Amino acid sequence: MESRADVTRGHLLADALEIARSLERLDLGAAVAERLAEAGVPGSTGGPVDLVGVGKAAPELVRAARRALRARVGRVLTIAEAPGEGVVVGDHPRPGTRSLAAGARLLDFLEAGSASALTLFLVSGGASSLAVAPVAPVAVEDLAALFDAATARGVDVVALNRLRAAVSWLGGGAVLERVRTAASLALVLVDVVVGGAPWVASALTYDYRPDDAEVAELLEAVGLTGSPLAARVREAAATRRAALGPPGGHANLVLLEPGDWRAAAHEAARRLGYDVVDLGSALGVSPERLVAAVAGALERPSDRPVCVLGVGETTPELGDAPGRGGRCQEWCALVAPVLARARGPALALGFASDGRDHERGVGGAWSDDTTVARARSRGLDLAGALARHDTHELHAALGQLLEGGHTGWNLCDLYLVVAGPSTPSAQKSPPT
Template identity: 30%
Template sequence: MTAEKDILLALFEAALAAALPDGKFAGRLPPPPKGRTLVLGAGKAAARMARAFEEAWAGPCAGLVITRYGHACPTRFVEVVEAAHPVPDAAGRDATRRILELAREAGPDDLVVCLISGGASALLTAPAQGLDLADKQALNAALLTSGAPISIMNKVRKAVSAVKGGRLAAAIHPARVVTYLISDVPGDDPAVIGSGPTVADATDPDSVLAELARYFIPVSPALAAAIRANRMPQALPRSEVHVIATPLMALETAATRARAMGLTPLILGDAIEGEARDVGIAFAGIARAAATHGMPARPPCVLLSGGETTVTVKGGEQGGGRGGRNTEFLLALTAALGGAPGICALACDTDGIDGTEDNAGAWSDSRTLERARAAGQDVAAALARHDAHGVFAALGQLVTTGPTLTNVNDFRAILVQERNRGFRP
């Protein structure tokens, strides 16, 4: 293990710690209700959020949250159900039905606490009238390979859901609703996080259909009719929202850790979007400028960024690869750097899962291309078929954390050392 890799992993670990819900309910709790306290929620962080809420809440509570398979943790009062992500399954559908039943049972003296984090859009699944689970599965699969940004994906998901876009809060009425969010979306918009199940959204159905056409996603007459008929609820009373963890919080904590290590941190942004390989190439140029000209930061420095890039699998491409967006970003960056000395990088998803594999992401340094050639790995061909995972797996450069029980989306760190000498903390 190199010192450079140690530095990058330490920054990633600092970011993950800042993204956990532990201790973040203090000062944000509502007064106890006259009636019951019911906890409902979904997302990759939902189980950890439920446990943290239980620890902070003085009175009794009960409820149900849905998380991704493998992302559960022990809770005392709130039931945790695991389901599929990113394409929903029957377990998520059935658990969502139970959540809606609990929501409709809440009375005016009850308090309903909703815990929502990234992943809720797939996990909290209740098809709109006229659609079934197979329709939603097909639509989700098409969205995931379309290249559409997360904001557009969630816009579409709300339009075909009986629970998203404020519909969960409508089911809870007249009980009081307090929502706690961990953001995984650029801009931290509560209406976009988890597709906003407790945040009213009056998106026009025609604009949703236009987005589907823009990304060449087929729309059947039944799907179009369901979208047009599935009107959003009006403004929701007795509802408040708190965002308790964001990508920027994670990046700022990593920056603080970097300063303590003698590095100059520069946060390039917490809402970076675009094709993963294109962003990788652009960031390679920024890293080269820092190494050569001391701009936009003077070495030793670390360039930090977050957000959510996309990987578009086009019909003319070979496809079939296993790489997620973070490994694709990193392989494109590594190729563009061409083995430039003194630059190493890490790109990981903060939920611990990049794409569909079991790694969070990967790391690279100035010797990665040389190692790849020696191992018989064709980097250009791997990028063409979206198989960055295969390259980094062959080199032993994957980063594997297991489920982190949080999710503030992508974390990228590019370490630029002083020229002609390595940096040691």
């Protein structure tokens, strides 16, 4: 497409939404079929296969596996966040009593007798909370407290998932000891930008047995050193280590990962006529660092529209009493002053691939070079909302929320900025 020299804010929002919708171009069913073929699991011949789907995208993954395996499908267990036929619902993002019940269902399912020769795990993000089986003396309330401590400090999800796995009869490969079929295979939809597939679902099907020193390091990272909870975590981790046998034969394959969405978004932006500044698919950084990267990219003179994009999950330090909002909402508010200083029209958008930016019904948000002025004219305190980590109402008042809902995906968040040409000769008309 020809590059637009007269980009307006209306164009920018439409383009940003189209770039975000590049997620819909990914084919989950094809990915499942390809990985099964790669693993030597044909859909037309062979014995029955038990399916275990766990995570936000579990229903979609199970449906894709059913289509690929057809008559070979044996027993099926689906654990997810959204209710549906045959779905065991767990709690998310903080584990609760439903998560305990889901964890017990998973262990019972695996330990029951089966005529199948293979157990196929279909794993996606969110499983760490949706199904839990903590090692005593750690309780489900303790797991919720670990989540709260990690989010308060802005600790990345890998550190949190390592702690979760250290005290779990599911995570860190512990669940594989309950498998009764002759073989097991996991297909993993990756939502972890630092560390990748092994840390999805707290290393559900990957072996992980941290020693005392590593557990102590993790507890320090979340600010719990010396607490009663830390003592329970250390005891549970030691109990788990002593109880686990040697790792058995098991295979893991990656289905799709954040880089696949990034590549699709990059191509969509290029097709729309943008010069693309690609920040990659490992944005496990503070939102402030991401804003700085965007600011640097926008300072470069360009006679063409520019799109700065990346995929990942920012790590804001929320403190003990954050308000309402989500990663995408907070980032869009934080980048607004940078957009206000842009040489021409500029717009930021953040969207969660699973369709939920923490708040139900909200998929993300946007902001543009007028956000700061519009907030001021309405008496809205942008700086105060950011300080309180309470940006939801600000975006709602400015009409900057993006509608959300279950998407069937979980490939992190897309962060992007689209801007008109920044060189004077290219700015043919004023922004409208």
